[in-house]
Amino acid sequence: MKHYQIAVIAYPHCLLSAVYGFAETFELANEACAETGLDVRITTHILREADLLKDQDPQPLYHAVLLPPSLEKASYSEKTSSINDFLIQQHQQGAMLCSACAGAFFLAYTGLTDKRVMTTHWALEGLFKERFPNQPMDTSKILINQGDVISAGGMMSWMDLALELVQSLTNAHIVRQLGKILVIDTGKREQRYYQQFQPNLDHGDAAILAVQHYLQGHFAELQRNESMAARAKLTPRTFLRRFAKCTGLNPNEYIQRLRIQMACNALEQTTLPFESIALQIGYEDVGSCRKAFQKIMGLTPSAFRQRFVSVNPQ
Template sequence: MNQIRIGIIQYPGALQSAVQGLKEMFFVANSICAQQQLDIAFEIHIYDIGQVSELSEKCLLEGGVGDSPLQVVILSPCLEGEYHFNPDSMLKQWLLEQHAQGAILCSVCAGAFILAACGLLDQRPATTHWGLSERFSKTYPAVCLDSNKILINDVDLITAGGLMAWLDLGLELVAQFTQPRIMRLLGKYLIVDTGSREQRYYRSFIPALDHGDKAVLNVQHHLQVNFANSISMSDMAALSCLGDRTFLRRFVKATGLKPSQYLQQLRIQKACDWIESSHDSVELIATKVGYEDVTAFRKIFIKTMGLTPREFRSRFG
């Protein structure tokens, strides 16, 4: 029997439904493998921080990672606390040891902060929850973050985005260590979509309003009400009582976006809201959010959301 040893790290604040859900998902995968006469089984170990410390000390004394090294280590998502922003040096060292011995390190949602703190994600593609992307990019600018993606498999490092992306990660690992058909059978049994999807399908534009720049905030408040109207950067600068260049610099610093990008994101979010909650035609919605050219609206919508307006309505309407 080919045993795939997987360690799930239950760090402070870790989402228990993800920790136990992953364990149960792999148990179901084992049953399907047995039914399909596939000689593979997942062996799951859940470690809290105290156990990781003991394992790390044991490895240090014995050298290496012991007789039964882990093939996969998973850092779960979390709902509360800030441990993931400042993980213990002991955990980071243990993860580096596992990686050096050939383990695939995986993270879900905020778990990416722990991987990044180890230095392993520098110059590598990764994803995390879209709501954490701004803080992640500021903290770890060397990481090639793409928070549009639900999952990025970069061979030895796998990162998954949202709180429930542990499902996507589990399916990915089952497909990788068994066969894609086993993953599809698992998805059917769990009634989980195994088709490809992206995190940006679920993204909402939630602009920062707590930056402390009142001049920029006044413009944001104006755009929130008048987003459908034609407004230039000079108009926005005039509203802020600042010169064009000063306004641009302060707006980008406060929001992370150029004024034109901000207005575009705001309009697409309003369009998403109407697509989800109304039966208005795409043409009417495009006009409502300030686009006279429906073709241009569709192109911007697809670029932003990864779906056509019709596909978005079919999925979320």
Template sequence: MTISAIQVGILHYPGALLSAVQGMAEQFYLANKICHQNGLGDVFQTYIFDSRQLSNPLNQPAGELQVIILPPCLDDRSYLAPENVVTDWVKQHHQNGSIICSVCAGAFVLAKTGLLKGRRVTTHWALAEEFARLYPETEIDCNKLLINDGDIITAGGLMSWIDLGLELVAQFTNTQVMRQLGKYLIVDTGPREQSYYRSFTPRLDHGDEIIVRVQHQLQRNFNNPIMVKAMAQQAHLSERTFLRRFVAATGLKPTQYLQQLRIQKACELIEASGMSFEKVAEGVGYEDLSAFRKTFIKITGQTPKEFRKRFFRAAPASAETQKQ
């Protein structure tokens, strides 16, 4: 049995990550080899489009593109202000029925088309705050590595183009082909979350000097009991005014901020040492191990044990130790 060819367009717009552009083309090439082994024929026809050539009709494929992919981008000047020829081209193909996909900062290019209004999407966790500020009508969920919304698919991290490719292979062939491709590439085809890799990096450039001083205090004393009322008094503000200014500056309530800060410190301890979870919890200010575990799962999407298994690597034994 053969499957009708799926035409995939990868858009090489200014600043697009070349390794992702070429890598996805090669991923679909390998997918076709596995499709052949399963009697499906060549399923994917891949085209790379240079944005400078989009207005030339001679550079368009003979049929409609079923999929268009906006790769990740490292140049903020490019993804924050994409060329009109790029956004117009994407919108036109979406109107013609193409599935539009973005990876990492490619979500900014896609959002510029207006197609993400009212949608739930993802992008790189480090870009989520800026995305939410620029496109408040779009729901951003940077904990997710990939969100498939039918005609719009968004992927989060720089390397999540691999996950997007696997998603498309599964969608247009079957999960067996996708898993075979994952095994050949030696990549994990199981479900993952971007929250596994996220780090808490507090904003300190918001311009509220009083809140910045409070943030520095929290950074120094995160493992001690901290009361909102006491923080407000030290800031010489009423509790209500303090809460309003803190949320406006950081995007989080003080208790949420402290939780994020403590779990980030816990992750650093787990990654850097073989310290017991009880000692880690105590070291970041949690007396109740159960409360620490629940908060850790809520923020990172995995248990402390799963986090250690994924990210902790013991130092190799020295030559002297090996001799003993």
């Protein structure tokens, strides 16, 4: 029998529903394996910080170490030595390191992910880039599997991570069985379907902030870099440099993200056809708007409305 040992680190303020959800999902996978005659067993070990500090000889060997999401920024905004040392040690012994949502911070602190593309919750992207400016990041993805490092995005992405691990340790049939038992969709999806554009407004640059506030109410109008620079009382070159530093986007990209977010809001909250929405948010060419929408959101406008609007708005 193949027997896999999985460690879940229950650090302070982590999402306990994920901690125990991992264990329960793996137990359900064990039952599915038994029913189908697959000779695989997964044992879950829930470890707290005190467990990581124990001097054990030999050190336990885990096939994978999981970092769940967190409800408290303070729990992941600084490196925790005990967790960091444990992760590095386990990785050196062959363990896969896996994170969901804010758990990605713990993996990045180790330095082991510097060359690996990771994902985390889309709303944490700004803080993550601030902490780890050289870390490759793609928050459009729900899950990125790099073999020995797996990261998942949203708060509930621990379920995607659990299913990914089950598939790697068993097979696709067991995952489909779990989907039926849990009544969840085991098909591939992307985090960008759910993301909202939340511009950074706490960067402290008053000149750029004034332009951002102006664009919030005038995104549908034609905006030129020269006029925005004049509003900020800066030269165009200085304006472009400071705008990109504060927002992570150039002005054209920023305006496009504002417009697409407004299109998402209109698709969810109204019954207007997309052609009308495109004109309202500043696109003269509906085809260009549709193309930009699909590039940013990963769905066509009609697929987006179908996914997120269960009943017709009144």
